Amino acid sequence: MEKTSLLSITFSLTVLSVQLAISHASSTTVLCQDTERQALIEFKRGFYDPSGRLSSWVGEECCRWEGVGCSNVTGRVIKLDLRNDRIDLFSDCDDNFDYWYGVSKGCRWALYGDISPSLLSLPHLQHLDLSGNIFVPHRLPEFLGSLRSLTYLNLSTVGVAGRVPEQLGNLSTLRHLDLSYNFYGLLELYVEDPGWLSRLTSLRRLNMSFVSFRNASNWLQAFNALPHIQAVELMSCDLGTFPPSLSLVNFTSLTSLDLRYNNINSTIPDWLFNITSLEFLYLGGNDLNWLIPQSIARLTSLKALDLSQNAFHDGFVPAALSGLCRLQSLYLTDVPINDSLANLQVIFSGCLMPSLQELYLSHTQLSGTLPDWLGDMENLKSLDLSSNFLHGSLPASLGNLSMLQNLDVSSNDLNGSIPDAIGQMKSLVSLILIDNSLRLSRVHLANLSNLKDLDISYNSFSLEGSNDWIPPFQLNTLSMELCEMVPRPHFPKWLRTQTALTYLDLSGTGIQGAIPNWLPPSLEQLELSYNGITGGMPQHLPNLGFLSLSNNGVSGTLPSRIAETMPAIQFLYLSTNNLSGSLPPSLCRNKFLYVLRLAQNNLSGDLPNCWKNSSSLVVMDLSNNTLQGGIPHSVCDLKKLQSLHLSNNNLSGQMPLCLNSLTELETLDLGHNSFVGDVPPGFGENLLNLKTLSLRSNAFTGSIPPLSHLASLQILDLSNNNLSGTIPRSFGNFSAMKLSPQKGDYDIGGAAENMWLFVKGAESEYSSLLPLVTVIDLSNNGLSGSIPEELGNLQSLQTLNLSWNYLTGEIPTNIRGMQQLETLDLSRNNLSGSVPSTLATLNFLNHLNLSYNNLSGRIPTGNQLQTFTDPSIYAGNPNLCGPPLAKGCPKDKSIDDKEKQSEDIDSRTETIWVYASITLGFIVGFWTFCGTLLLQWRWRFAYFRAIDNMSDRLYVVTVLSMARLKRKLRGSGQDG
Structure with a gap:
């Protein structure tokens, strides 16, 4: 026993010694190896770290540096996690990296550099x-591809493009690969040959969304070689089609497959429904056709199914979905169901009804009323029926959905009062009723204690008796745009209780008075446009990124310390108010400012020369004020500027050539000012995106530069200046005026561009239609020479105004090339020659003015010219004649004489023909009769015998008549 105990004690001491040794070894390996520390320092040198995230990377103990993880046993670096969770996919992080637009605070936390x-x-x-x-x-x-120990690699949203290196296929131990959401400008990240993916045999999760597989037709075969794959995300990868068949499906462990937005224009292949392990299947945003196969019922493990935005050209038969008893989320948005909502009960009559938690049916062409059976979906948490043709009232049965968190019935034809039962849905978080004719009051909201998002725009909301109302909820977002509020308040006092608001829209509600000073500092977006708001600007809103007070009566000056009171402002819409004073230099220090619209106010003073640090500004609209001075050169430092409106001010001086450096510029409007000097000869050389150029109503002199390099130009307005010289022939090379204008909004900075244009004899404001307009207006200058024939190449030009100049020569006949021309004004020039008949071929021409020139000859007629009956459009051309002018042409009399002579000739000819016909008829009749007598002797004998008999009778009758006459004469003589 003693021996056994001794052995036991010895063994325990040995184990303890080993443990202590291991513990000591662990404690002595806390410091990472020098080679690995030096590697990390070298890695740090390759990056610019504006936020100081790598400031902890000092000292010897690199395993304690931020983002670095080491093995507890060996001390070797096994983990490097420097992800930037604050990045925004739609952000614009530096001058060389553009996703789309916007400024994200997360960009300040990003590392910039090379790996x-x-x-x-x-x-x-x-x-x-x-x-x-x-x-x-x-x-x-x-x-x-040489980091062979990697099991996790995440390089999503790092702004890379080009080919994915095939060397990544060497990472045979990799279990997680994420290369999603990568592109640089217009360049994409793409896979040339996906064969390397098949070598990642340990892979469990793969996300390559937004990586192009456009030319890689064997993508499915590569994934089929991954036996352990569980989740595949290939959203927006340009896959194009589904391979129709697979001899053997190997990825039987797959639980999640995301193939959304891939332009897949085929049927759903049947092999897909053999992957019975699937729990999440996302096929939305494609062009899938044919019927939904009944074999979809084999996916009994399915929890989420997305078929949205597919056409199903041959019909949509949803009954096949009714057997998916575990389905929790069903997305059918933008699927043309085109049926009554009540008829969809066939889907939900079975096991799907208690299982479903999310149902999205927006934009599905559903009609009819909301059926009561919707209230039987007891586990439903989200219901979206928006943008359909539903009518009637909301059924009280919706109140049975005690778990419902999100309800969206916007953009339908619903009417009536909200059922009281909806006010009992205490789980409701989001209620969207926009664009109906519903009536609701504070009573309907009294018990919605969890409500966070409320949109009742375009409806009616009663606030009667609610001055002291304290809502039970704390909203994050509230939208009441164009909501009829009864009565119309100065400002809803109950909003004072909503201290968590981040979004508030009360535009077009008719509220009056000043903006209260109790608005919550949590506000990020405030929309109060189109009201009767007076008083000054709101103050001290540190989180506000969007402010719109357009079309109100806001007065006073802009806050002198606006960069401090609104440090996060990105969108500032203050147009059409009564703001006065000068622009505060502090405005330039709003480094996140993206859109600045201050048009139609009473702003005065000089433009501040402080824009060098406003690197984010994309839109500057200061038009229709009383600003003076010149354009400061710091404006040219706004490298991202796309829209610059300075028209209708008192600006003066010369046009700075440095505007050429604004390579992103699409709109430049300097009209109605007092700018002088020449238009710089090299102007526009770098402005390849410029669509609109207006220098209208200034005092520019000199000749017009060629400008033909402005390939995107659609609107050119140089009218009402003192320009001289000839019209450049290169104007016939404007590429955008040769092509049909592209439909869609001319949207810059989240709002449609607007311009005042002089078209069809009147000045009009264009906004939504601006991208469809093409104009060249050079009127009221001192231009000379002829009209370049090259202008006939502009087949999409709609308005050409060259009036009030000194142009000579003839109107080019090839004007017929301007097939879209609607307005042509060549009045008040010295043009000569005739009006070309080719004008009649311009089928869209509806405004024409050729008055006060030296045109001569007959005005052509035909087609569209027949519609111009106003003689004033040809006035001042003494040598023009013919309709619609009262003056006849000199050749008209001789033409009439010729016509009269022609009529006389025709009359004589007709008479001759009449007599000739009679004569011919006599001859034909005579010889027909006489010829018969000559040839037929029996007819001849009978004819002459008849003549003899008739003569004899005539003779006898004559003799007897004469005898009677003589007797009467004798008898009358005797009586006398």
Whole structure:
């Protein structure tokens, strides 16, 4: 026993010694190896760190640096996690990296730079996450394929483009790969040959959304070689089609498949329904056709199904979905169901009804009323029936949906009062009723204690007797745009209780008075346009990013310290108010300011010369004020500026050539000012995106520069200046005026562009139709020479105004090339020659003015010219004649004489023909009769015998008549 105890004690001491040794070894390996520390330092040198995220990377203990993870046993670096969770996909993080637009605070936290090959000195690295940072240069390095120990690699949203390196296929131990949401400007990240993916045999999760597979037809075969794959996300990868068949489906462990927005224009292949392990299937945003196959019922594990935005050209038969008893989320948005909502009960009459938690049926062409059976979906949490043709009232049965959190019935024809039962839905978080004719009051909201988002725009909301109302909820967003509020308040006092509001829209509600000073500082978006708001600007809203007070009566000056009171402002809409004073220099320090619209106010003073640090500004609209001075050169530092409106001010001086550096500029409107000097000869050389150029109503002199390099130009207005010289022949090369204008909004900075244009003899404001307008207006200058024939190449030009100049020569006959021309004004020039008959071929011409020139000859007629009956459009041309002028042409008399002579000739000819016909008829009749007598002797004998008999009878009758006459004469003589 003693021996046994001794052995036991000895063994315990040995184990304890080993444990202490291991513990000691662990404690002594806290410091990472020098080679790995040096590799991390080299990695840090390759990045610019504006937020100081890598400031902890000092000292010897690199395992304690932020984002670095080491093995507890060996001390080797196994993890590098520097992801930037604050990145915004739709952000614009620096001058060289543009996703789309916008400014994200998350960009300040991003690392910028190149991935150093020093990572190769971390041979035990298993986890690498650099997502949300910015790679410069914008490409994926090939050496990443040599990090053979990697099991996790996340390089999503790092702004790279070009080919995905096939060396990544060497990472045979990789279990998670994420390359999603990568592109640089218009360049995309793409896979040339997906064969390398088949070598990632340990892969469980793959996300390559927004990586193009456009030319990689064997993508499915590559994924089919991954036996352990569980989740595949390939959203917006340009896959194009479904391979119709697979000999063998290997990825039987697949639980999630996301193929949304891939332009797949085929049927759903049957092999897909053999993957019975699928729980999440997303096929939305494609062009799937044919019927939904009945075999979809084999996917008994399915929890989420997205078939939205598919046409199903051959019909949509939803009954096949009724057997999916585990289905929780069903997305059918934009599927043309085109049926009564009541008829869809066939889907939900079975096991699907108690299972479903989310149902999205917006834009499905549903009609009829809302059926009561909707209230039987007891586990429903989200119901979206928006943008359909539903009518009638909301059924009280919806109140049975005690778990419902999101209800959206917007953009239908619903009417009537909200049922009281809806006011009992205490789980409701989001209630969207926009664009109906519903009536609701505070009573309907009295018990919605969890409500966070409320949109009742375009409805009616009663606030009667609610001055002291304290709602039970704390809203995050509230929209009441164009909501009829009864009575119309100065400002809803109950909003004072909503201290968590981030979004508030009360535009067009008719509220009056000043903006209260109790608005919650949490506000990020405030929309109060089209009201009767007076008083000054709101103050001290540190989180406000969007402010619209357009079309009100706001007065006073802009806050002198606006950069401090609104440090986060990005969109500032203050047009059409009564603001006065000068622009505060503090405005330039709003470094996130993206859109600045201050048109139609009473602003005065000089434009501040402080814009150098306003690097984010995309729209500056200061038109219709009384600003003076010149354009400061710091405006040319706004490298992202796309729209510059300075028209209708008192600005003067010369036009700075440095505007050429604004390469993103699409609209430049300097009209109605007092600018002088020449238009710079090299102007526009770099403005390849410029669509609208207006220098109207200034005092510019000199000749017009060629400008033909402005390939995107659709509107050119240089009218009412002192320009001289000839019209450049290169104007016939404006590319955008040769092509049909593109439909769609001319949207810059989240709002449609607007311009005042002089078209069809009147000045009109264009906004939504602006992208469809093409104009050249050079009127009221001192231009000379002839009209270039090259203008006939502009087949999409709609308005050409060259009036009030000194143009000579003839109107070019090839004007017929302007097939879309609607307005042509060549009045008040010295044009000569005739009016070309080719004008009659312009089928869209509806406004014409050729008055006060030296045109001569007959006015042509035909087609569209027949509609111009106003003689004033030809006035002042003494040598013009013919309709619609009262003056006849000199050749008209001789033409009439010729016509009269022609009529006389025709009359004589007709008479001759009449006599000739009679004569001919006599001859034909005579010879027909006489010829018969000559040829037929029996007819001749009978004819002459008849003549003899008739003569004899005539003779006898004559003799007897004469005898009677003689007797009567004798008898009358005797009586006398």
